[in-house]
Amino acid sequence: MRPEVSTPTLKGRERLMSDAAAATTDPTATPPTQVQRLAAEGLGAAVLVFLGLGGGLNALAFGVALFALLIAFGRISGGHFNPAVSVGAAMAGRLSWKDAGLYSAAQVAGGIAGGIGVLLVALSSGGGYDFGEPLGAPGFGDQGQIDLGGAL
Secondary structure, eight states: OOOOOOOOOOOHHHHHHHHHHHHSSOTTOOOOOHHHHHHHHHHHHHHHHIIIIISOOOHHHHHHHHHHHHHHHHHHHOOOOSHHHHHHHHHTTSSOHHHHHHHHHHHHHHHHHHHHHHHHHHHHSSSOOOTTSEEOOSSSGGGGOEEGGGGO
């Protein structure tokens, strides 16, 4: 008969980090540092804002982009990319409130960087965009456009 072994229950960040470490094939792998997790969240948010505002993606393409980001960064930070998701994870006890605040700050900073990227591309594209003019979006006429300044 096989003896039963109990494993300790991990909560919050410890469980996330143990899952990330277990997912690697290297048994000596160390969990990502705080800076690496925050960089992954900020970069993921920047890419999502850039593609969402400036890419003109439909829902399927945006979902595929989000899936690619989750594959790329999910093991590092959990792939929240949105302050609402980070706060929800903290409310559920899967993320500490301290980390939720840091993640949210990184995500907002990444979102601002993505918005600035859209602005720079629009202004330098030679398409005749000026700051404050509508940027094309799905829809018709004035009802479907986003003010370029509103992206920031």
